[in-house]
Every structure is written in C-alpha cells, then in structure tokens.
Amino acid sequence: MTDQYKISLAAGDTSFPCEEGDTLLRASLRQGLGLAYECNVGACGSCKFDLLEGEVADLFPEAPGLRPKEREKGKRLACQCVPLSNCTIKIRSGPEYVSTIRPARINARCSSRLAVTPDMAIFSFATDLPTEFLAGQYAMLSIPGVGQTRAYSMSNLPNQDGNWEFIIRRVPEGKVSSFLFDTLEVGDEISIDGPYGIAYLRQDAPRRIVGIAGGSGLAPVLSIMRASAGLPNTHGMPVMLFGGRTPRDIPDVAKLMEGSGAGIVFNPIISAPDADAATAWTGDTGFVHEFIESRLAGPLADNEYYLAGPPPMIESVVRLLVSDHKVPANQIHFDRFF
Numbered sequence: 001m002t003d004q005y006k007i008s009l010a011a012g013d014t015s016f017p018c019e020e021g022d023t024l025l026r027a028s029l030r031q032g033l034g035l036a037y038e039c040n041v042g043a044c045g046s047c048k049f050d051l052l053e054g055e056v057a058d059l060f061p062e063a064p065g066l067r068p069k070e071r072e073k074g075k076r077l078a079c080q081c082v083p084l085s086n087c088t089i090k091i092r093s094g095p096e097y098v099s100t101i102r103p104a105r106i107n108a109r110c111s112s113r114l115a116v117t118p119d120m121a122i123f124s125f126a127t128d129l130p131t132e133f134l135a136g137q138y139a140m141l142s143i144p145g146v147g148q149t150r151a152y153s154m155s156n157l158p159n160q161d162g163n164w165e166f167i168i169r170r171v172p173e174g175k176v177s178s179f180l181f182d183t184l185e186v187g188d189e190i191s192i193d194g195p196y197g198i199a200y201l202r203q204d205a206p207r208r209i210v211g212i213a214g215g216s217g218l219a220p221v222l223s224i225m226r227a228s229a230g231l232p233n234t235h236g237m238p239v240m241l242f243g244g245r246t247p248r249d250i251p252d253v254a255k256l257m258e259g260s261g262a263g264i265v266f267n268p269i270i271s272a273p274d275a276d277a278a279t280a281w282t283g284d285t286g287f288v289h290e291f292i293e294s295r296l297a298g299p300l301a302d303n304e305y306y307l308a309g310p311p312p313m314i315e316s317v318v319r320l321l322v323s324d325h326k327v328p329a330n331q332i333h334f335d336r337f338f
C-alpha cells in the first residue's frame with residue numbers, strides 16, 4: 001500500500017491527500033481543488049509555489065518553468081514535486097482551475113495507429129471505462145520502460161466505448177514521441193492520467209467558435225470542431241485556421257471531420273512553401289496570425305477563440321487579438337505545447 005501525505009494550503013483551512021509518487025498539482029485536481037496550472041510538464045510556471053513546511057522531491061529540477069532567481073528564493077513547481085512528508089504550501093488558486101471531470105489514472109491498450117501527415121499520426125487506445133473529458137483537454141501519457149510522462153491532447157470526443165485518440169507529432173530525438181512511433185505496438189499497455197487543461201469548449205458562449213492551431217495543436221482544436229456539431233449554429237459556422245510549414249504538413253481535415261456531423265470552414269496556411277517545392281500550393285502563405293483579420297468576417301471581439309500549438313504562435317495570436325483588437329482575454333482559451 002502506498003503512503004498518503006496531507007498537503008495543507010497556507011490560505012484558509014483547506015488540505016488534500018496526496019499519494020506517494022503523485023504530484024502535488026495532480027493530487028489536488030483529483031480532489032476537486034483549483035490550484036493554478038496550464039501545461040503540467042514544468043514549462044509554463046503557472047503552478048509555482050512556496051514550501052512553508054515539509055519535504056518534497058523535485059522530479060525535474062531543471063524545468064524551464066522557473067527562473068534561476070525564483071529557484072534561489074525557494075520556489076518550486078507543483079506539477080513536478082512529489083511529497084516526502086506532510087506539507088504546507090502557498091500557491092495561487094481559482095475556481096477556473098477546478099476540474100469539471102476529476103482526473104484519474106487508467107490502464108490503456110494501443111488499438112491502432114493511422115498516419116495523418118508524414119510526421120503526425122492518430123494513436124488510439126482502448127480502456128475498460130467510459131472516456132470522459134471536455135473537448136480541448138489533454139491527458140498525461142506514461143509508457144512503461146520509458147520513465148517519462150508527456151501531455152497529449154485528445155482529438156476525439158468523450159464516448160462510452162473507452163476509446164481515447166491522440167494526434168501525436170514525431171519530435172526528432174524526442175524520448176516519448178520517438179518511442180510511440182518506433183517501438184509501441186498495437187496491444188501494448190500504457191497509462192493515461194486525465195483529463196487536464198482549461199482550454200476546453202465553452203458550450204454556452206454565445207459567439208462563433210474559432211480554432212487556431214499549429215502542428216500537433218491540431219488534436220484539441222479538431223476535438224472542439226467535432227464537438228461543435230451538437231451546438232446551435234446561430235453565431236456562424238465554426239472556423240479553423242491551421243498552420244504548417246509545408247503542404248505536406250496540412251492534414252485532410254475534411255476526412256478527419258467525417259461522421260462528426262459538424263460543418264466547419266477550414267483554412268490552412270503554410271509558412272515555408274519553398275521547403276517543399278515538389279508539392280503544388282495555391283493557398284495562403286505566411287504565419288497564421290497574419291490571416292486572422294482577413295479570414296474572419298466581422299469584429300474579432302465577436303468570436304470565442306481556442307488556440308493550441310507552439311508558444312510563439314500562441315503569443316503572436318494573443319497579442320493581435322488582445323492588444324490590437326481588444327478581444328476580452330476571457331474569450332481566448334489556450335494550451336501552449338511545450
């Protein structure tokens with residue numbers, strides 16, 4: 001049996017149990033608390049905290065989410081710390097971080113793999129329980145033998161069949177993505193821990209849905225586009241702007257949307273047409289944020305935005321929307337893919 005530690009929050013009289021080996025962040029979310037976070041992989045810094053009492057082990061001491069000065073002051077990341085005793089911590093929290101569906105760990109078997117582009121594939125996993133998440137969320141995948149955990153967004157929809165789908169991009173030399181592409185076979189077991197993430201579809205937002213994705217950011221935005229099928233389409237057809245480097249990076253989104261019942265406008269954009277001169281391209285060329293104004297009719301503040309992809313893409317889009325077009329920040333939802 002694993003030990004359980006009591007983690008107390010400095011503010012108020014709240015505490016939560018944390019099993020040995022679980023991170024402070026994930027244990028708190030499992031208990032329905034709302035500790036601040038975004039990426040869950042040590043990169044964004046949203047879950048930094050002060051350890052007031054007790055002892056923790058840091059799983060990723062060189063995590064980029066903390067500046068050296070912050071480390072010197074004793075700051076730590078709740079997504080990378082596991083307790084070694086009862087602890088008291090001081091950390092930011094808020095109702096927006098509370099999980100509607102509490103994250104849980106389940107075993108899953110790889111059931112299929114299907115290429116989407118030369119370096120992206122849909123990996124499907126079967127589990128014995130219904131698959132519960134909100135469109136746009138992600139899960140933490142751990143593969144026995146690799147010893148590392150990574151975040152991947154679900155590209156399908158919640159379902160009773162226990163089916164989880166992820167669109168994963170092969171990262172050159174990447175530990176986990178290389179293992180998934182080169183070694184994982186159909187029938188192999190992994191562990192899925194989720195759902196996590198706050199960039200999920202706001203079903204009651206009275207605005208047109210706009211998804212903006214780059215690279216493997218396709219997965220959560222595709223899930224959101226699929227989920228739009230069940231919503232009243234009174235604010236205009238959902239729009240998806242997708243950025244890749246070359247024509248080969250553009251997925252067949254019409255095919256991926258088949259059977260979802262959702263109609264969307266898909267606008268691909270490539271940034272390096274010369275890198276693949278062999279494939280003809282007559283579409284938009286440039287960076288995704290450069291096409292937002294021209295491709296979306298009407299005031300930009302009239303839309304609800306869901307962004308997923310590399311941090312520089314997200315930063316350019318958020319700057320354009322918030323600074324130049326005064327789109328309220330609470331209409332923009334994103335997970336940066338570190």
Ligand SMILES: Cc1cc2nc3c(=O)[nH]c(=O)nc-3n(C[C@H](O)[C@H](O)[C@H](O)COP(=O)(O)OP(=O)(O)OC[C@H]3O[C@@H](n4cnc5c(N)ncnc54)[C@H](O)[C@@H]3O)c2cc1C
Pocket residue numbers: 038039040041042043059060138148149150151152153154166167168169170171173174175176177178197216217219220335336337338
């Ligand atoms: C919220 C979120 C959603 C994502 N969704 C997707 C998706 O849908 N599809 C997709 O293809 N990719 C997605 N990613 C990126 C994905 O999680 C991986 O970063 C990517 O696959 C590269 O992993 P790798 O192991 O192959 O590469 P590596 O270069 O081996 O690892 C890079 C990642 O691992 C972290 N890392 C490195 N060392 C450690 C360590 N010691 N302990 C803990 N973490 C460490 C880094 O901070 C970085 O995030 C997402 C990322 C985030 C944050």
